[in-house]
Amino acid sequence: MDPVDPSAVVDLLGVLAYAELTAFDRLAEDARLAPTLGGRAALARMAAAEIGHHVRLTERMVELGVDPAETMAPFVSALDAFHEGTRPKTWLEGLVKAYVGDGLATDFYREVAAFLPDPDRALVLEVLADTGHADFAVREVRAAIAADRRVAGRLALWGRRLVGEAITQAQAVIAEHDALAALIMSGTGDLAGVGRLIERITAAHTQRMATLGLRG
Amino acid sequence: MDPVDPSAVVDLLGVLAYAELTAFDRLAEDARLAPTLGGRAALARMAAAEIGHHVRLTERMVELGVDPAETMAPFVSALDAFHEGTRPKTWLEGLVKAYVGDGLATDFYREVAAFLPDPDRALVLEVLADTGHADFAVREVRAAIAADRRVAGRLALWGRRLVGEAITQAQAVIAEHDALAALIMSGTGDLAGVGRLIERITAAHTQRMATLGLRG
Numbered sequence: 001m002d003p004v005d006p007s008a009v010v011d012l013l014g015v016l017a018y019a020e021l022t023a024f025d026r027l028a029e030d031a032r033l034a035p036t037l038g039g040r041a042a043l044a045r046m047a048a049a050e051i052g053h054h055v056r057l058t059e060r061m062v063e064l065g066v067d068p069a070e071t072m073a074p075f076v077s078a079l080d081a082f083h084e085g086t087r088p089k090t091w092l093e094g095l096v097k098a099y100v101g102d103g104l105a106t107d108f109y110r111e112v113a114a115f116l117p118d119p120d121r122a123l124v125l126e127v128l129a130d131t132g133h134a135d136f137a138v139r140e141v142r143a144a145i146a147a148d149r150r151v152a153g154r155l156a157l158w159g160r161r162l163v164g165e166a167i168t169q170a171q172a173v174i175a176e177h178d179a180l181a182a183l184i185m186s187g188t189g190d191l192a193g194v195g196r197l198i199e200r201i202t203a204a205h206t207q208r209m210a211t212l213g214l215r216g
Numbered sequence: 217m218d219p220v221d222p223s224a225v226v227d228l229l230g231v232l233a234y235a236e237l238t239a240f241d242r243l244a245e246d247a248r249l250a251p252t253l254g255g256r257a258a259l260a261r262m263a264a265a266e267i268g269h270h271v272r273l274t275e276r277m278v279e280l281g282v283d284p285a286e287t288m289a290p291f292v293s294a295l296d297a298f299h300e301g302t303r304p305k306t307w308l309e310g311l312v313k314a315y316v317g318d319g320l321a322t323d324f325y326r327e328v329a330a331f332l333p334d335p336d337r338a339l340v341l342e343v344l345a346d347t348g349h350a351d352f353a354v355r356e357v358r359a360a361i362a363a364d365r366r367v368a369g370r371l372a373l374w375g376r377r378l379v380g381e382a383i384t385q386a387q388a389v390i391a392e393h394d395a396l397a398a399l400i401m402s403g404t405g406d407l408a409g410v411g412r413l414i415e416r417i418t419a420a421h422t423q424r425m426a427t428l429g430l431r432g
Contacts, residue, residue, distance in 0.1 A: 021253075024260050028244035037237075037285040037292070044240050045271060048264035055261060069253040076253070 008179035009120050010064060012112060013057050014071035015079075015173060015180075016124065019105065020054035021072070022079050023047075027133070030094035039091075039140070046133045053127035060123055075173060082169040086162055092144050096155050096212065099137035101162045103208045106130075107201045108170060112180070115187030138211055145213045156214040163205060224395035225336050226280065228328060229273050230287035231295075231389060231396075232340065235321060236270035237288070238295050239263075243349070246310035255307075255356075262349045269343035276339055291389060298385040302378055308360050312371050312428065315353035317378045319424045322346075323417045324386060328396070331403030354427055361429045372430040379421060 027047035034040035058068040086101065088094035106128050113124035145152045174181050188194045209215065243263035250256035274284040302317065304310035322344050329340035361368045390397050404410045425431065 018253075021257060021260060024264075025244065025248060028241065028263070032241060037234075037288055041237060041270065041274070041284070044237060044267050047244070048240075048267035051260050051264035054257065058257070068257070072253055 004115065004117055004183060005179045006064075008177075008183040009116060010061070010066055010071055011074075011177050011180045012109070012116070012124065012183075013061055013064075013120070014073075015075040016109060016127065017054055017057040017061070017068060018072040018075045018079055019109075020050045020057065020127065022083055023050040023102065024054065026083060026094070027098070030088065030091070030098070033088075033091040033094055035091060042132075042136055046136070049132075056123065056127055060120070074176070078169045078173045078176075081172075082165055085165045092141060092151060092155060093158055095137040095140050096158055096214075097162055098133050099141070099212065100159050100205065100208055101166060102133070104163065104166050104201065104205055107204050111197050111201070112184060112187070115183055141212045152214055155212070156209070159209050159212075159214055220331065220333055220399060221395045222280075224393075224399040225332060226277070226282055226287055227290075227393050227396045228325070228332065228340065228399075229277055229280075229336070230289075231291040232325060232343065233270055233273040233277070233284060234288040234291045234295055235325075236266045236273065236343065238299055239266040239318065240270065242299060242310075243314070246304065246307070246314065249304075249307040249310055251307060258348075258352055262352070265348075272339065272343055276336070290392070294385045294389045294392075297388075298381055301381045308357060308367060308371060309374055311353040311356050312374055312430075313378055314349050315357070315428065316375050316421065316424055317382060318349070320379065320382050320417065320421055323420050327413050327417070328400060328403070331399055357428045368430055371428070372425070375425050375428075375430055 024047045027043050027050065031040045031043035031047065034043060061068045061071050086097060088097050109124060110128055113121050113128070116124065141155065145155075174184065184194065184197075188197050240263045243259050243266065247256045247259035247263065250259060277284045277287050302313060304313050325340060326344055329337050329344070332340065357371065361371075390400065400410065400413075404413050
């Protein structure tokens with residue numbers, strides 16, 4: 001495996017730091033849709049945890065001598081486009097997006113992180129750790145489906161829309177960042193390796209849909 | 217001074233915990249109005265700090281054997297009414313609200329906390345500690361006024377509207393919570409004491425307006 005281009009590391013830190021900032025925004029918005037004060041406080045706590053991750057990533061950027069705002073800037077439009085295109089209209093759509101959408105993104109970042117040298121590999125894996133959101137989302141969505149089977153069909157459609165948007169935006173990000181694209185190619189070895197990476201991510205997605213009680 | 221009614225302590229923890237949750241919401245909303253990525257991240261970090269305070273307060277409620285959601289519930293309508301009635305339309309209005317509105321609320325809670333026994337007095341004073349928001353707001357507002365003198369007049373009006381709404385809602389909260397009202401009366405000693413409390417809070421407000429470069 002070739003030595004890793006430092007600008008690929010910086011790109012990954014940048015996209016992740018901005019992703020954490022948008023995760024914060026989204027959780028904070030979803031918190032306001034919560035049907036109970038307890039649910040609202042739970043989402044607000046998860047949002048706060050995302051900011052903790054964001055801060056860890058920006059501290060590392062400063063250590064590497066790059067400006068956090070400048071490093072995040074190239075990823076703003078793709079991530080904002082994803083969120084604009086998949087704005088949840090209900091509390092349940094928000095939870096499915098958080099679980100399924102964040103799950104996809106996390107799997108992808110985790111695959112890329114495996115190609116990085118430490119300490120960046122360890123840092124990325126650390127900030128990708130779940131903030132308790134997954135269990136919370138699964139519990140709430142399953143309970144809602146148990147109470148009314150009809151919501152399952154609508155949420156399954158919503159899950160498929162999330163994947164489509166995520167793939168579109170991931171392709172756009174990679175196409176515009178040569179160092180990241182090179183890192184993925186050299187890390188996976190060849191096109192067949194890229195295929196296996198996509199296969200692993202897809203399988204994990206189908207598993208998550210099933211966990212929610214939805215057909216992928 | 218009479219011994220403190222435990223239900224007054226619980227009331228104060230409840231109103232503060234809900235105030236932290238709404239502060240989180242508001243900071244998260246304001247973050248999206250931020251003109252720069254750096255400002256947005258700064259506000260998100262402050263929002264996360266408010267949730268840290270919220271968690272400290274709810275942990276204390278659990279220690280005292282009361283349910284956090286139930287303890288916060290009686291204060292939801294007054295605090296929501298305040299925020300609905302003073303929704304900032306611009307980034308600068310949001311900053312003035314954060315500095316002037318939170319400043320007023322903090323002064324009031326700090327006065328009441330002084331009447332509490334420890335560990336609750338210490339806990340309340342701890343969660344009232346500024347999260348860095350004040351300095352940030354002052355810096356941004358002063359810079360905006362320096363760049364365009366006309367904004368000062370509009371923001372001064374906005375500051376007066378904030379005080380009016382705050383007083384209305386504070387009176388509503390106290391009127392509906394006898395234990396809190398009794399705590400304030402017994403803590404200040406008499407009506408003259410209440411008058412001095414209001415005077416101290418008003419003087420600090422005028423000082424904050426002046427710090428921003430606004431006439432109170």
